[in-house]
Amino acid sequence: MSLTIALDGMGGDAAPGIVVDGAAQALERHDDLRFILFGDEARLQPLLAARPQLAARCTLRHTPDFVAGDAKPSLALRQGRNTSMRLAINAVKDGEAAAAVSAGNTGALMAMAKFVLKTLPGVDRPAITSVMPARRHPIVVLDLGANVDCGPEHLFQFAVMGEVFARVMLGVEKPRVGLLNVGTEELKGDDVVRGAATMLRGSDLPIDFHGFVEGTDVTEGVVDVVVTDGFTGNVALKMAEGTAAMFTAALKEAFEVGGLRAKLGYLLARPVFQALKDKFDPRRYNGAMFLGLNGVVVKSHGGTDALGFSAAIATAADLVRKGTNERIIEEMGGTKPAAPVPDAQAAAS
Known part of the structure; x- marks a missing residue:
């Protein structure tokens, strides 16, 4: 078919x-x-x-x-x-x-x-969701820019959707979910992040909530799903893209100005550099889903090439074939989160 x-x-x-x-x-x-x-x-x-x-x-x-x-x-x-x-x-x-x-x-x-x-039942806001490379394994990150201001209930919903996404799209049997924060200690962060943590810990959903993660934990791959608001997520994404581009340019420049030894060294190490390039090639991860919509919509990077756009199409097809939205509906309908702490509710209002 x-x-x-x-x-x-x-x-x-x-x-x-x-x-x-x-x-x-x-x-x-x-x-x-x-x-x-x-x-x-x-x-x-x-x-x-x-x-x-x-x-x-x-x-x-x-x-x-x-x-x-x-x-x-x-x-x-x-x-x-x-x-x-x-x-x-x-x-x-x-x-x-x-x-x-x-x-x-x-x-x-x-x-x-x-x-x-519109949005799926139980979802207030869709979140831009994508897979990103990390040292240990690919990770799911959301939100990457759709929602600048979030309440704890929104981060909770992102966590549920991201956990389903990791299971369906990456095949992770029991995804570990972390909230991006300025530190891993329980008292770190604002009321929204701490409120979301309270909701996740108290939920009856069998979700493997790791707790808070820092920026270095993201690139290390400490968790499978990283949850944050759209402002922080978009900044983190652009920073990661910029760092990768800077590293690539600096490495290329070093070989160009390093003389004959550098060129010989590059030829010997070329398979290793190619494998590294392939692993972190952004085109392989192109295609961010608007997770939480009552339909599948995938956003390709505006500056991508044909290979990147084909990856976005493949992502869309995969999301449909694996019934991602149907799985999210099942999860959102089968659980009720614990109420956020009062000061988090006040901060979100």
């Missing part, structure tokens, strides 16, 4: 080229996929014509409208009903597609997706 994915053909820094190329690469690895491609027919049709195998598995829906990268989410929501992004989301709601993928404006995509699809 085929699986249909709706694609925002005009979203992303290098769209529509990377969208079409990414879909073609995804089809090579997953031959059961079909696509509904939304965007400017005059720009998309020639790209499809050059890829007959993809064209045979793709339905093109013309719209000249698209969401600009710098558009305000509220404005895009009001005026973007006929954009490629909105129509891709509508296809999920209408049952034409099992999931939608876009590399476009993150804020606009979240606003539209939440408005059109």
